[in-house]
Amino acid sequence: MIEIKKLHKNFGDLQVLKGVDLTLKPGEVVSILGGSGSGKSTMIRCINGLEGITSGSIFVDGFDVSNKKELLEVRKKCSTVFQQFDLYPHLSVLENITLAPVYVLSSSKKDAEAIALDLLDSVGLADKKDVFPAQLSGGQKQRVGICRALAMRPDYLLLDEVTSSLDPEMTAEVLDILKKLAREGITMISVTHEIEFAREISDRIVFLDQGRILSDLPKDEFFAGDGGLADPRIARFLSKMGEFNGQA
Amino acid sequence: MLDLASITEYVPAFLDGFIITAEVSILSILGSFILGILIALMRVSSNRFLNYTSLVYVDLFRNIPFIVLIFFGYYGLPEIGVYMDAFWTGCLVLSIAVGAYVGETIRAGILSVEKGILEAARSFGFSKFQIYAKIILPIALTISVRPLGSVFINLILTTSILSSITLNELTGVSKVIASTTFRPFEVYVFLVIFYGLLTFMISALISLWHRHLNRYLGEEAS
Ligand SMILES: Nc1ncnc2c1ncn2[C@@H]1O[C@H](COP(=O)(O)OP(=O)(O)OP(=O)(O)O)[C@@H](O)[C@H]1O
Ligand SMILES: [Mg+2]
Numbered sequence: 001m002i003e004i005k006k007l008h009k010n011f012g013d014l015q016v017l018k019g020v021d022l023t024l025k026p027g028e029v030v031s032i033l034g035g036s037g038s039g040k041s042t043m044i045r046c047i048n049g050l051e052g053i054t055s056g057s058i059f060v061d062g063f064d065v066s067n068k069k070e071l072l073e074v075r076k077k078c079s080t081v082f083q084q085f086d087l088y089p090h091l092s093v094l095e096n097i098t099l100a101p102v103y104v105l106s107s108s109k110k111d112a113e114a115i116a117l118d119l120l121d122s123v124g125l126a127d128k129k130d131v132f133p134a135q136l137s138g139g140q141k142q143r144v145g146i147c148r149a150l151a152m153r154p155d156y157l158l159l160d161e162v163t164s165s166l167d168p169e170m171t172a173e174v175l176d177i178l179k180k181l182a183r184e185g186i187t188m189i190s191v192t193h194e195i196e197f198a199r200e201i202s203d204r205i206v207f208l209d210q211g212r213i214l215s216d217l218p219k220d221e222f223f224a225g226d227g228g229l230a231d232p233r234i235a236r237f238l239s240k241m242g243e244f245n246g247q248a
Numbered sequence: 249m250l251d252l253a254s255i256t257e258y259v260p261a262f263l264d265g266f267i268i269t270a271e272v273s274i275l276s277i278l279g280s281f282i283l284g285i286l287i288a289l290m291r292v293s294s295n296r297f298l299n300y301t302s303l304v305y306v307d308l309f310r311n312i313p314f315i316v317l318i319f320f321g322y323y324g325l326p327e328i329g330v331y332m333d334a335f336w337t338g339c340l341v342l343s344i345a346v347g348a349y350v351g352e353t354i355r356a357g358i359l360s361v362e363k364g365i366l367e368a369a370r371s372f373g374f375s376k377f378q379i380y381a382k383i384i385l386p387i388a389l390t391i392s393v394r395p396l397g398s399v400f401i402n403l404i405l406t407t408s409i410l411s412s413i414t415l416n417e418l419t420g421v422s423k424v425i426a427s428t429t430f431r432p433f434e435v436y437v438f439l440v441i442f443y444g445l446l447t448f449m450i451s452a453l454i455s456l457w458h459r460h461l462n463r464y465l466g467e468e469a470s
Contacts, residue, residue: 048371049370049371050367050370050371072373075370075371075372075373076373078371079371079372080368080371080372082364082367082368084364086362086364086365086367086368087365087368088365088368088369088383088387089365089387089464090383090386090387090390090461090464091464092464099372099374099382100372100373100374103374103378103382104372104373104374104378132463132464132465133464134464134465148372152372
């Protein structure tokens with residue numbers, strides 16, 4: 001379980017997160033929506049410890065993110081997929097995927113490679129195992145990014161706009177993989193601007209607005225006219241995203 | 249006229265000098281490389297003490313003429329009880345001095361590693377040491393290898409100054425031969441050829457290394 005309590009995050013004088021409470025139970029898929037600058041990325045970055053928190057707390061299965069020693073456990077439990085892929089450019093696809101299992105989890109190279117090959121196979125990239133990231137298309141890179149994250153056998157998957165750098169065709173190929181993962185019961189928090197995708201995979205939708213959670217509702221309620229959509233800020237956001245025009 | 253026949257009997261002496269120059273060069277390249285990596289790591293460290301010490305080191309050794317350093321090492325240090333022969337003094341002082349340049353070169357490579365890649369690595373739980381050893385330094389090297397080549401070629405050329413502390417490396421040997429044969433022109437033609445040979449070999453090695461390290465760039469797909 002990921003438990004975020006009264007999370008505040010400031011950058012200097014700028015208050016980015018102003019008391020966020022959020023709980024993610026095993027097996028849940030939660031999508032985070034919200035306008036640009038509302039603090040979505042910052043929240044994700046606080047969970048895996050890339051940003052220190054100003055006050056409040058984040059616990060992942062009882063491990064405290066702000067405790068230096070426990071942070072490693074948190075990072076073993078949470079794997080992140082990044083918007084810009086951020087693969088290791090000097091390593092082959094296979095090495096990109098096996099590096100963390102071998103050095104962080106101390107898996108044997110043989111086991112790590114077997115797992116990596118299975119994962120690559122499942123995303124249709126088995127034949128690319130020996131090439132370098134620079135030789136892949138954006139969609140292929142992100143599929144490797146997903147494999148890299150899954151190779152850690154994470155309890156939680158953190159996704160921050162993983163398709164924003166991709167054209168529509170590549171977006172579809174990556175979203176298909178994530179949908180499959182969601183169906184298989186993986187636990188994940190996904191920041192996304194793909195409303196249809198969020199609607200399809202999520203159990204809950206969390207809407208962030210200027211560093212506060214404006215609504216945290218089961219998917220159906222969020223998209224219902226008398227639920228989340230009743231809030232004009234959410235309605236405006238969704239219509240701006242080109243969805244649900246006229247429904248609000 | 250060029251009369252190489254007049255100095256053929258000195259070819260073995262040239263070769264001896266060449267070997268010493270090559271030995272000093274190789275040892276100093278290794279020494280300055282290792283030292284340079286340490287300096288670069290200190291320069292990018294968040295520890296104020298390491299950071300400042302390495303900055304002073306770099307500024308100091310890049311701003312003192314090499315000949316002053318080598319005189320200091322060879323004639324100065326024995327006064328405080330540190331004795332080393334000309335060969336090892338040369339290797340040590342060269343390593344230390346060139347280490348400053350290597351350090352700055354590698355530091356530039358380290359700073360050019362994309363932030364997102366480092367954050368990805370941190371998020372996966374690698375230790376700081378692992379991130380440096382497996383990700384930052386390998387990427388930095390691929391970027392630094394070309395400028396490193398120039399630094400090392402400069403190092404080879406600088407070994408000629410070691411003749412001033414009695415080391416009979418190429419230049420030292422040549423001076424002796426030139427003054428015994430009264431054939432400076434031929435002698436220095438030989439000298440140029442030998443230095444050319446050495447720097448050419450280093451250039452070729454650096455090119456191979458560059459190609460190996462940068463093989464990952466391949467042809468960019470779409
Ligand atoms: N390292 C930082 N230093 C200072 N300000 C920052 C930093 N990171 C983010 N911010 C600011 O915090 C606010 C929230 O940023 P964040 O990236 O979390 O937004 P977001 O919801 O992910 O937006 P987007 O949809 O555009 O990705 C923004 O105003 C941003 O400028
Ligand atoms: Mg963002």
